[in-house]
Amino acid sequence: MPEQQTLPPQRSARRTHQVTALFSHGRLVTVPRKQARLEQLLTHLAETLFERDRSYTEREVNEALLTVHEDCSALRRHLVVAGLLVRPRDGSSYRRGR
Template sequence: MSNNLGGEIRPVAGLLRHGRLTTIPRRETRRAQLLDHLRQTLFESDRSYSEQEVNQVLLGVHEDYSTLRRSLVEAGLLTRTRDGGSYRRVG
């Protein structure tokens, strides 16, 4: 499998060490791949999460949980209520 730039797509596991992210990718394609992986593996599709729950889940992966949370919402992988009190996985 290759990405739209002609390069090979590397497994997300290459970004993890002992289950934690070593870095948050800067490249859009790689970051999108990571965010989709986090959506699928960390969040159940049929439940709501409080902001505190989302933070705790993401803190288990990387100390910059707020960047990951914001990125998941901006990518449309998590939805957030207008007041920011509740989050849901998309898809």
């Protein structure tokens, strides 16, 4: 049986705390500039806002992202560039990526 890699509890808790520190009353206060912190945020958003194996319209993606921040288009672009949301060339739908 292959070993499943998991973070030690203290590292996982620290990452969760770092992401939750970016929120106030359920709203994203700031989008981090540091790449590692941005990646943590984007992973959190992808995992909490979007289901695996489900297609979303651009409107649905925007509505989900608007629940946490007013600049949904910037967040959507970040998610696509990071490969956390994937879309066909025509932009007709979005799916959760990696």
